[in-house]
Amino acid sequence: MIAEAGLAALWLAAAFALVQLMLAWGAAKQGENPNVGLMMTALRRTALVQGLLALLSFALLIALFVRSDMSVVLVATNSHSLKPLIYKVAGAWGNHEGSMLLWVTVLATAGAGVAAFERRLASATLAATLGAQAAIGLGFYAFLAFASNPFVRLDPPAPDGQGLNPLLQDPGLAFHPPTLYLGYVGLSVAFSFAVGALLTRDVGPAFAKAMRPWVLGAWIFLTIGITAGSYWAYYELGWGGWWFWDPVENASLMPWLAATALLHSVTVLATRDGLRAWTLMLALVAFAMSMLGTFLVRSGILVSVHAFAVDPTRGTFILALLGIYIGGALALFGARVGTITQGSTFQLVSREGALVLNNLLLSVILGVVFIGTLYPLAAQAAGVQLSIGAPFFNKALVPVALALMIATAAGPLLRWRRDNMNALAKRALVPTAAAGVAFALLFALTGGAHFVSVLGIALAIGLGVASVAPVARRNLRRTPLHVWGMVIAHLGVAVSIAGMAADSAFKTERLAAIQVGQNVTVGPFRVTLADVRPTVGPNWSALEARLQVRRGDGAMFELFPQQRFFSTPPTNTNEAAITTLLDGQLYTVLGQGDDKGRWQLRLWWKPFVTLIWLGGGLIALGGLIALIGRVRRERRVAEAESWA
Amino acid sequence: MRRVLIWAPLVLFAAVFGLVASGLIKPGDRTIHSAMVGKPLPVLALPALLPGKPGIASAELKGKPRLLNVFASWCIPCIAEAPQLMKLKQAGVEIDAIAIRDTPAAVQAFLARNGDPYARIGDDKASRAQLALGSSGVPETFVIDAAGRIAYQHIGDVREDDVPLLLAELEKAK
Numbered sequence: 001m002i003a004e005a006g007l008a009a010l011w012l013a014a015a016f017a018l019v020q021l022m023l024a025w026g027a028a029k030q031g032e033n034p035n036v037g038l039m040m041t042a043l044r045r046t047a048l049v050q051g052l053l054a055l056l057s058f059a060l061l062i063a064l065f066v067r068s069d070m071s072v073v074l075v076a077t078n079s080h081s082l083k084p085l086i087y088k089v090a091g092a093w094g095n096h097e098g099s100m101l102l103w104v105t106v107l108a109t110a111g112a113g114v115a116a117f118e119r120r121l122a123s124a125t126l127a128a129t130l131g132a133q134a135a136i137g138l139g140f141y142a143f144l145a146f147a148s149n150p151f152v153r154l155d156p157p158a159p160d161g162q163g164l165n166p167l168l169q170d171p172g173l174a175f176h177p178p179t180l181y182l183g184y185v186g187l188s189v190a191f192s193f194a195v196g197a198l199l200t201r202d203v204g205p206a207f208a209k210a211m212r213p214w215v216l217g218a219w220i221f222l223t224i225g226i227t228a229g230s231y232w233a234y235y236e237l238g239w240g241g242w243w244f245w246d247p248v249e250n251a252s253l254m255p256w257l258a259a260t261a262l263l264h265s266v267t268v269l270a271t272r273d274g275l276r277a278w279t280l281m282l283a284l285v286a287f288a289m290s291m292l293g294t295f296l297v298r299s300g301i302l303v304s305v306h307a308f309a310v311d312p313t314r315g316t317f318i319l320a321l322l323g324i325y326i327g328g329a330l331a332l333f334g335a336r337v338g339t340i341t342q343g344s345t346f347q348l349v350s351r352e353g354a355l356v357l358n359n360l361l362l363s364v365i366l367g368v369v370f371i372g373t374l375y376p377l378a379a380q381a382a383g384v385q386l387s388i389g390a391p392f393f394n395k396a397l398v399p400v401a402l403a404l405m406i407a408t409a410a411g412p413l414l415r416w417r418r419d420n421m422n423a424l425a426k427r428a429l430v431p432t433a434a435a436g437v438a439f440a441l442l443f444a445l446t447g448g449a450h451f452v453s454v455l456g457i458a459l460a461i462g463l464g465v466a467s468v469a470p471v472a473r474r475n476l477r478r479t480p481l482h483v484w485g486m487v488i489a490h491l492g493v494a495v496s497i498a499g500m501a502a503d504s505a506f507k508t509e510r511l512a513a514i515q516v517g518q519n520v521t522v523g524p525f526r527v528t529l530a531d532v533r534p535t536v537g538p539n540w541s542a543l544e545a546r547l548q549v550r551r552g553d554g555a556m557f558e559l560f561p562q563q564r565f566f567s568t569p570p571t572n573t574n575e576a577a578i579t580t581l582l583d584g585q586l587y588t589v590l591g592q593g594d595d596k597g598r599w600q601l602r603l604w605w606k607p608f609v610t611l612i613w614l615g616g617g618l619i620a621l622g623g624l625i626a627l628i629g630r631v632r633r634e635r636r637v638a639e640a641e642s643w644a
Numbered sequence: 645m646r647r648v649l650i651w652a653p654l655v656l657f658a659a660v661f662g663l664v665a666s667g668l669i670k671p672g673d674r675t676i677h678s679a680m681v682g683k684p685l686p687v688l689a690l691p692a693l694l695p696g697k698p699g700i701a702s703a704e705l706k707g708k709p710r711l712l713n714v715f716a717s718w719c720i721p722c723i724a725e726a727p728q729l730m731k732l733k734q735a736g737v738e739i740d741a742i743a744i745r746d747t748p749a750a751v752q753a754f755l756a757r758n759g760d761p762y763a764r765i766g767d768d769k770a771s772r773a774q775l776a777l778g779s780s781g782v783p784e785t786f787v788i789d790a791a792g793r794i795a796y797q798h799i800g801d802v803r804e805d806d807v808p809l810l811l812a813e814l815e816k817a818k
Binding site: 284572 | 647650651653654657658660661663664665666667668689718719720745770771772775776781
């Protein structure tokens with residue numbers, strides 16, 4: 001019964017999306033109709049009900065997984081009665097159908113959120129926005145109902161399930177997809193706002209202020225998702241790296257880059273009424289990148305380490321949706337943007353100017369990642385099989401990233417509208433000096449080696465100093481929260497880049513084959529292989545090495561890297577053992593043994609590598625603080641207006 | 645100039661859309677090419693698992709093309725592929741096996757229930773031979789050519805429509 005109820009809720013939600021679209025049509029068109037207020041109320045309530053029904057449907061799917069109902073195909077193929085509860089729950093979205101239902105649920109809930117909370121937007125624009133959101137929803141409901149129904153029954157029921165991909169049996173990954181989806185789909189709201197504004201030609205500061213919290217929220221989740229995903233790949237895949245430039249990783253990075261640019265341009269629109277067309281464009285591009293990412297991951301069109309649910313039929317369906325929504329929106333943009341009046345202009349040397357530069361550099365990075373991700377596909381069309389990896393991306397992106405760091409440092413030091421170079425130079429004196437001193441010291445210490453990485457660390461230090469400058473001479477208690485948010489986020493960028501550069505310049509790797517009792521050194525550590533023995537977990541067995549590690553004359557500690565074997569489905573995974581110290585991480589992986597009793601060990605000493613994810617966390621925290629600050633300020637303004 | 649710029653995103657999108665659509669219609673070669681294909685079988689010396697059935701010594705696996713099946717009694721897809729292996733055996737194919745992390749009693753029971761297509765069964769308690777073969781799961785089936793090289797790797801269970809394919813690969817491997 002639960003499965004049927006879930007399916008019914010899904011169909012009902014789809015029906016409400018259809019009603020929502022029609023109500024939005026009426027409410028947006030009949031501006032002078034006396035009933036428009038009534039229609040708006042109906043529209044808001046319809047969006048709320050649609051969101052609740054989608055949530056109900058998703059909750060019922062989770063219930064099926066928790067009860068291990070093996071009469072449902074999706075549960076039987078993706079779960080197992082012996083799995084720990086958290087992975088049963090995560091199993092609900094750790095597969096194609098469930099994750100698409102999650103996608104729709106987030107979409108519908110976001111629409112309900114707009115309907116419930118958005119008070120500042122002109123009612124015609126709000127109606128058009130909710131209409132666009134319903135139109136997107138309808139496409140995905142159709143996708144679920146006709147190509148990926150998660151509630152299909154299995155007759156006769158399976159005796160037990162086939163399990164969940166063991167790589168996904170990790171708390172980090174269990175919550176990774178929902179986080180990313182909140183970001184991906186959150187951008188659909190920005191997209192709907194842009195479509196709504198294009199339809200009603202109402203693009204101005206009020207529109208930007210309404211859109212900004214949604215962009216900020218989506219961007220926070222994307223940041224957390226990417227940071228967590230990177231750390232997951234780092235410790236779970238056991239290859240010692242933190243970014244692979246895999247198409248699936250790029251699929252999450254591209255919307256993030258677009259959203260970061262959008263976040264900055266929407267601020268220009270909200271505060272200075274500039275960059276109108278550009279902001280709309282970015283809102284469309286950001287969601288286009290989300291959809292393209294979903295498509296790339298699901299169509300199997302690109303070869304990737306972790307693409308799943310490879311199925312051309314589904315790929316075609318998503319591609320069709322992509323064509324309709326993104327193509328349609330871009331056509332609308334072309335037709336309408338000429339009639340949107342230009343906003344305020346500004347001088348080149350100004351806060352706006354720096355933000356435009358930031359946008360251009362981010363767009364270049366986005367372009368490079370986009371080309372690098374799709375190039376193998378273009379080559380394939382020309383009959384060549386190839387893949388593009390880290391060397392291309394590093395070579396192409398490092399110079400742009402360094403320039404972006406300088407722009408990021410300069411932006412907050414500039415005044416809005418106009419400023420002069422001399423004043424900027426004066427304010428930039430301390431950060432520039434910090435970067436210069438750091439560069440000279442590091443250059444001397446490394447003897448000129450790792451030039452680019454050393455430059456990166458120095459610029460990161462300069463950026464760090466420049467980031468705190470906006471609060472340095474202010475009354476800290478009266479500094480608005482969103483300024484704090486910016487400071488923390490920019491500081492996070494500096495911390496993250498310092499970690500990346502330090503890792504690439506100073507990491508040491510050691511591959512050894514040693515017998516029990518022998519030792520090997522890596523960086524400042526001496527690692528002894530004490531023994532290798534079998535061990536068992538709830539649904540796996542493993543070979544576990546006991547490594548005794550000593551740094552210099554320091555105290556000995558132990559690490560236990562494993563080779564795990566899962567039986568359902570049969571898979572081997574490497575469980576790296578990592579120890580985190582103040583100045584970096586020691587990363588150990590147990591490889592194969594040979595017939596002479598030697599075991600392969602891969603060891604990395606990665607100085608300051610943790611800064612990468614700490615920085616990512618700071619960026620997300622900064623976003624959160626800015627979001628809280630913006631929402632509170634909006635509420636205060638709204639209250640003041642209601643008294644006036 | 646401005647009018648051109650306005651339509652540029654749509655044109656760009658159309659181009660990407662066309663590219664992606666063509667990639668979807670005319671998919672590239674997506675089969676996993678094992679790095680081991682074309683290389684000689686790694687040196688294996690696996691003890692016999694069952695009495696009366698020899699173990700695996702890679703030096704002996706020469707002379708005529710044969711199949712090397714990586715399986716386990718605890719593996720459900722292995723049950724599904726068992727009838728196909730029996731068919732291949734009846735077609736005169738010599739099939740050897742590597743039993744992964746298994747016990748003699750469990751394998752004995754498995755073969756009694758699903759038929760025994762194997763000429764040899766090597767005991768791979770710690771999956772070492774499996775890893776040396778570049779095999780990542782059970783079941784997997786390798787075609788070994790007459791010179792003892794790996795000619796073909798089939799990942800997953802052998803289904804009915806895979807049988808002619810395997811026979812063709814065996815024919816090629818002579």
